[in-house]
Amino acid sequence: MSxxxxxxxxxxxxxxxxxxxxxxxxxFQPPGWEALVDQVIHKKISxxxxxxxxxxxxxxxMHQEVVDYAIGNVTIRAGFxxxxxxxxxxxxxxxxxxGGIDFxxxxxxxxxxxxxxxxxxxxxxxxxxxxxxxxxxxxDEHCANDCGMCKTxxxxxxxxxxxxxILIGDSVTDFEGAKLTDIVFAxxxxxxxxxxxxxxxxxxxxxxxxxxxxxxxRTR
Numbered sequence: 001m002s003x004x005x006x007x008x009x010x011x012x013x014x015x016x017x018x019x020x021x022x023x024x025x026x027x028f029q030p031p032g033w034e035a036l037v038d039q040v041i042h043k044k045i046s047x048x049x050x051x052x053x054x055x056x057x058x059x060x061x062m063h064q065e066v067v068d069y070a071i072g073n074v075t076i077r078a079g080f081x082x083x084x085x086x087x088x089x090x091x092x093x094x095x096x097x098x099g100g101i102d103f104x105x106x107x108x109x110x111x112x113x114x115x116x117x118x119x120x121x122x123x124x125x126x127x128x129x130x131x132x133x134x135x136x137x138x139x140d141e142h143c144a145n146d147c148g149m150c151k152t153x154x155x156x157x158x159x160x161x162x163x164x165x166i167l168i169g170d171s172v173t174d175f176e177g178a179k180l181t182d183i184v185f186a187x188x189x190x191x192x193x194x195x196x197x198x199x200x201x202x203x204x205x206x207x208x209x210x211x212x213x214x215x216x217x218r219t220r
């Protein structure tokens with residue numbers, strides 16, 4: 001019996017053309033945000049710590065301004081709707097595994113036919129003086145990276161014996177997940193990691209590239 005295909009797809013910089021967290025920080029310029037981004041990229045602090053501290057720089061009095069900017073600033077990468085149609089047609093299970101935040105991930109994806117239970121992202125709390133990020137999908141006992149939204153924990157819920165696991169991503173939040181999956185579609189920083197570790201990967205610019213490659217693999 002053949003394995004069921006499952007896709008774990010990143011959001012920021014993958015489904016969207018831009019990285020929304022970085023875009024929010026660049027736009028509102030809270031003092032100290034650049035150092036935090038640099039520390040996350042160079043793995044001096046964890047993703048959870050970095051993202052949490054970045055948003056804690058923004059007062060909740062800016063709630064609506066931040067939300068409006070985050071949603072209005074998004075451009076969806078070409079071919080995404082077509083990829084979802086392909087997955088529906090070919091019975092490929094599609095999950096969004098995002099290090100992004102609920103206040104922009106859910107509204108942006110609401111235009112697409114993705115059940116909310118198939119969208120994994122971080123939460124947010126605007127009840128205090130500054131924005132607080134919540135972590136409903138934290139690392140399990142097998143991950144010590146303090147991811148915040150732990151992609152490897154989600155991937156492990158779909159065992160390799162039963163699933164052909166495919167990851168689509170671009171950045172530091174996808175590094176650990178890429179090591180677990182059978183196939184990686186990579187952009188940006190993730191390409192270099194895949195090269196270094198000799199992973200089974202395909203570079204892509206848009207989701208039409210992904211569909212084409214999936215079709216080729218299916219017909220082999």
